[in-house]
Amino acid sequence: MLIRLEPRRQHSQAMVYLSPVLAIILTLMAGMVIFSIMGKDPLRALHTFFILPVNNIYGITELFVKATPLVIIAIGLAMGFRANVWNIGAEGQLTMGAIFGGGLALLFHDSTSVFLLPAMLVMGALGGAFWAAIPAWLRTRFNANEILTSLMLTYVGVLVLSYLVHGPWRSPDGFNFPESRPFPAAALLPVIYDGTRVHLGSLIALLAVVGGWILLSKSVIGFQLRVVGKAPQAARHVGFRQKRMVWFTLLLSGGLAGLAGLFEVAGPIGQLQPQISPGYGFTAIIVAFLGRLHPVGILFGGLIMALTYLGGELAQIMMGLPNAVTGLFQGILLFFLLACDVLTKYRVRFGSAAPKGRAA
Amino acid sequence: MTADTGNSGEMAATRQDAAQLEVCGVTKAFPGCIANDDISFRIEPGEIHALLGENGAGKSTLVKIMYGVLQADSGEILWNGQKVDITSPHVARDMGIGLVFQHFSLFETMTVLENIALAMNDVRDMDVLRKRVLEVEKTYGLPLDPDRHVYTLSVGERQRIEIVRCLLQNPKLLILDEPTSVLTPQEVERLFETLRRLSAEGCAILYISHKLHEVKSLCHRATVLRAGKVVAVCDPAVETAKSMAEMMIGQKLVAPDRGEARIPGAVRLAISNLSLITDEPFGTDLKNINLTVRGGEIVGVAGVAGNGQNELFRALAGETEISGDAGCIAIDGTAVAHFGPRRRRRLGAAFVPEERNGHGAIPDMSLSENAFLTAFRRMALSARGLIREVPTRSFANSIIKTFDVRTTGAGAEAGSLSGGNLQKFIVGREIMQDPGVLVISQPTWGVDAGAASAIHQALINLAAKGTAVLVISQDLDEIFAICDRVVVMSAGNMSASRPMDAVSIEEIGLLMGGLHDLEGNVAQTEGGHVDQA
Numbered sequence: 001m002l003i004r005l006e007p008r009r010q011h012s013q014a015m016v017y018l019s020p021v022l023a024i025i026l027t028l029m030a031g032m033v034i035f036s037i038m039g040k041d042p043l044r045a046l047h048t049f050f051i052l053p054v055n056n057i058y059g060i061t062e063l064f065v066k067a068t069p070l071v072i073i074a075i076g077l078a079m080g081f082r083a084n085v086w087n088i089g090a091e092g093q094l095t096m097g098a099i100f101g102g103g104l105a106l107l108f109h110d111s112t113s114v115f116l117l118p119a120m121l122v123m124g125a126l127g128g129a130f131w132a133a134i135p136a137w138l139r140t141r142f143n144a145n146e147i148l149t150s151l152m153l154t155y156v157g158v159l160v161l162s163y164l165v166h167g168p169w170r171s172p173d174g175f176n177f178p179e180s181r182p183f184p185a186a187a188l189l190p191v192i193y194d195g196t197r198v199h200l201g202s203l204i205a206l207l208a209v210v211g212g213w214i215l216l217s218k219s220v221i222g223f224q225l226r227v228v229g230k231a232p233q234a235a236r237h238v239g240f241r242q243k244r245m246v247w248f249t250l251l252l253s254g255g256l257a258g259l260a261g262l263f264e265v266a267g268p269i270g271q272l273q274p275q276i277s278p279g280y281g282f283t284a285i286i287v288a289f290l291g292r293l294h295p296v297g298i299l300f301g302g303l304i305m306a307l308t309y310l311g312g313e314l315a316q317i318m319m320g321l322p323n324a325v326t327g328l329f330q331g332i333l334l335f336f337l338l339a340c341d342v343l344t345k346y347r348v349r350f351g352s353a354a355p356k357g358r359a360a
Numbered sequence: 361m362t363a364d365t366g367n368s369g370e371m372a373a374t375r376q377d378a379a380q381l382e383v384c385g386v387t388k389a390f391p392g393c394i395a396n397d398d399i400s401f402r403i404e405p406g407e408i409h410a411l412l413g414e415n416g417a418g419k420s421t422l423v424k425i426m427y428g429v430l431q432a433d434s435g436e437i438l439w440n441g442q443k444v445d446i447t448s449p450h451v452a453r454d455m456g457i458g459l460v461f462q463h464f465s466l467f468e469t470m471t472v473l474e475n476i477a478l479a480m481n482d483v484r485d486m487d488v489l490r491k492r493v494l495e496v497e498k499t500y501g502l503p504l505d506p507d508r509h510v511y512t513l514s515v516g517e518r519q520r521i522e523i524v525r526c527l528l529q530n531p532k533l534l535i536l537d538e539p540t541s542v543l544t545p546q547e548v549e550r551l552f553e554t555l556r557r558l559s560a561e562g563c564a565i566l567y568i569s570h571k572l573h574e575v576k577s578l579c580h581r582a583t584v585l586r587a588g589k590v591v592a593v594c595d596p597a598v599e600t601a602k603s604m605a606e607m608m609i610g611q612k613l614v615a616p617d618r619g620e621a622r623i624p625g626a627v628r629l630a631i632s633n634l635s636l637i638t639d640e641p642f643g644t645d646l647k648n649i650n651l652t653v654r655g656g657e658i659v660g661v662a663g664v665a666g667n668g669q670n671e672l673f674r675a676l677a678g679e680t681e682i683s684g685d686a687g688c689i690a691i692d693g694t695a696v697a698h699f700g701p702r703r704r705r706r707l708g709a710a711f712v713p714e715e716r717n718g719h720g721a722i723p724d725m726s727l728s729e730n731a732f733l734t735a736f737r738r739m740a741l742s743a744r745g746l747i748r749e750v751p752t753r754s755f756a757n758s759i760i761k762t763f764d765v766r767t768t769g770a771g772a773e774a775g776s777l778s779g780g781n782l783q784k785f786i787v788g789r790e791i792m793q794d795p796g797v798l799v800i801s802q803p804t805w806g807v808d809a810g811a812a813s814a815i816h817q818a819l820i821n822l823a824a825k826g827t828a829v830l831v832i833s834q835d836l837d838e839i840f841a842i843c844d845r846v847v848v849m850s851a852g853n854m855s856a857s858r859p860m861d862a863v864s865i866e867e868i869g870l871l872m873g874g875l876h877d878l879e880g881n882v883a884q885t886e887g888g889h890v891d892q893a
Contacts, residue, residue, distance in 0.1 A: 214746075218747055219745050219746050220736065220742045220745050223732065223747060227725075230718075230724060230725065233715070234718055236701075237677060237679055237701060237713055237719055237734075239700040239702035239703075239705075
């Protein structure tokens with residue numbers, strides 16, 4: 001008995017867009033099973049996880065706070081994924097952006113200049129782009145796989161941050177806690193809805209959606225990166241250089257991840273500390289695929305994944321569920337999404353394969 | 361030409377009269393198309409039977425059913441008059457059906473004998489096998505050193521391995537799928553020699569091809585398929601190539617109109633002393649290539665596949681980086697060897713690669729986007745880094761209209777078009793950019809006859825307007841039909857050019873085989889002619 005995957009002659013275009021919806025429904029069903037096994041009322045658990053976090057204005061604004069970094073990072077990553085450039089190290093680039101931009105805030109910690117925040121945005125993006133430039137250089141110069149190098153650099157980046165806040169950048173009046181000074185007011189992102197934590201970054205995330213869409217669908221460079229990803233030989237034939245696309249997409253996704261990192265430290269957190277992200281850089285990979293590598297889809301994908309963060313926190317508080325449930329849900333969702341995508345393109349055939357074809 | 365498909369009257373006869381193989385009413389449908397629609401025909405013992413049809417006529421499906429790779433939806437197959445169920449290729453081989461594939465399945469780094477042993481069910485003793493192999497080779501005139509490594513062999517020799525493999529199983533029916541597409545004319549003649557000998561011994565042969573002059577000289581009978589149906593059974597000896605082609609396409613065949621003799625203009629494409637070491641594992645180095653193409657001229661590059669044509673195309677299109685003398689390629693007098701594809705296109709060069717899907721076009725992008733792919737600079741389809749959607753779409757539409765591309769519109773994915781229509785679109789895309797130099801590789805590879813003649817006519821018209829056209833093709837008929845001059849590539853070398861009206865197909869064949877086995881080929885050709893006479 002053998003199970004084979006056979007490519008479908010024609011795959012439904014509608015299924016390409018329905019598969020994320022299907023994956024979400026399947027994830028909810030799997031979640032109910034898991035909750036029942038854990039001895040919790042599944043409906044109540046799902047309610048706590050997915051409804052309760054957003055049944056008031058504050059909850060909805062928190063959703064935007066969490067979705068902001070996910071959307072910004074995922075848009076950058078999607079550009080790379082379209083061109084077959086696999087930046088898995090957004091978490092590290094996010095950290096580097098926070099270090100570069102946040103470092104500026106610490107350097108001018110008594111500044112009140114209006115130029116401080118814009119300068120930090122620039123430094124944040126540069127920091128992330130710098131960290132992504134390393135895999136780009138290794139890939140174009142030595143053909144080193146960017147999946148490995150970008151992932152490994154993530155841990156380096158996180159350790160650099162850890163070193164800085166434990167050592168040179170530790171707050172002088174922070175009772176030896178491993179954290180920096182609080183940023184000065186001039187270094188903090190303005191809140192756009194009073195009484196909540198929604199900050200300017202959310203608007204920039206929306207801009208990134210629009211900008212990403214124009215770049216991908218309307219611009220020549222977006223066309224080039226789609227061609228490089230879909231048909232490398234055709235790209236070579238018309239002179240679209242793959243190396244340029246590697247540089248472009250890595251610098252872009254690194255820069256956006258760095259910007260997202262800066263938004264975290266200059267927004268909700270307000271200082272540098274060893275942990276600045278609950279894995280946004282990795283979750284954004286799921287967001288990118290959930291959104292079908294399309295900026296508008298990514299906006300929705302980002303909101304859904306943000307909900308799993310909020311729901312996980314609430315389930316922890318109200319039902320005593322472990323925080324790992326968040327990661328669990330994210331993992332299950334990715335699993336079902338990939339499964340749905342595979343079954344959209346292939347059909348499963350049971351039965352023995354044709355006898356091993358000896359050449360006639 | 362008769363439409364008499366059923367010889368069933370004779371079939372009712374005794375067992376001795378039973379056909380080697382008879383296909384009765386075989387139907388096979390795939391989602392969206394009926395590949396085989398109630399097909400019936402018979403092959404007698406010792407008969408060389410041709411299966412003719414354009415791409416997509418259903419030949420491959422039928423062969424797969426006969427070889428057990430696919431199962432028919434309905435209909436039956438009789439073997440020596442007995443109904444049989446061919447459930448797998450294994451069953452087919454045990455019955456005595458051998459199949460020589462178009463693409464060989466050989467291990468390059470192993471010897472001939474090892475490759476043959478791998479395909480056998482029961483190899484106990486390599487020495488016994490070697491003896492049998494040598495016996496078969498001697499009997500059927502298939503010279504082959506069992507201890508040579510496959511990578512050192514020519515394509516023709518590789519094909520002999522496949523044939524020897526089949527013959528070792530003592531087949532009653534040998535199926536050959538487009539066996540000559542990779543052979544020189546001399547190698548073809550040598551293959552026919554073997555096939556005639558096999559036929560004389562009573563082995564039935566099913567010969568699948570669209571090369572009609574070959575079918576004419578080799579086959580006893582031909583079954584013509586069109587759109588999944590048998591449309592005619594004929595005797596190739598009394599038909600002409602033209603009449604058989606018309607049966608295949610179901611309409612009158614129009615020969616390309618060459619117009620008045622053109623007077624060549626200035627040199628537009630010049631290649632001088634181009635040498636290039638390949639970086640592909642089994643690629644061919646280009647050795648000191650010299651060629652000029654003048655405006656208004658169509659020059660053909662003939663040769664067996666894999667003799668440096670792909671490397672030449674990539675060097676001309678700018679896909680391969682060329683270090684060294686920048687002057688070795690010049691377009692309208694400008695040295696371009698150091699230029700990338702985009703700068704060459706800006707100078708007025710256009711290129712059509714052999715492979716449509718993923719090289720000349722991107723199957724899952726729309727025709728508009730595919731039009732944009734190579735034309736966005738010359739046709740000014742972009743502005744300030746953005747795609748200008750309206751002009752892009754209207755450019756795509758004008759290609760579709762001018763070149764009669766059958767499609768639902770400019771928004772259709774390129775992959776939804778048939779091979780012929782996509783090729784018309786790609787060729788049209790380049791021609792409508794009004795290039796000064798056009799380099800086109802295998803312009804009608806896998807394209808139906810209607811589209812092929814449209815493409816040929818378009819190339820002739822383009823040259824008439826003063827463009828220099830270089831056609832790289834394995835199809836000698838094509839080269840004879842449209843070219844003014846021809847050069848031949850062999851092992852990375854290019855012959856001097858010869859005017860088309862002063863060169864014979866035999867001469868080109870000799871050049872294709874390369875000079876090293878010139879004598880052997882001459883002897884063989886003469887043998888072939890004697891046999892035909």
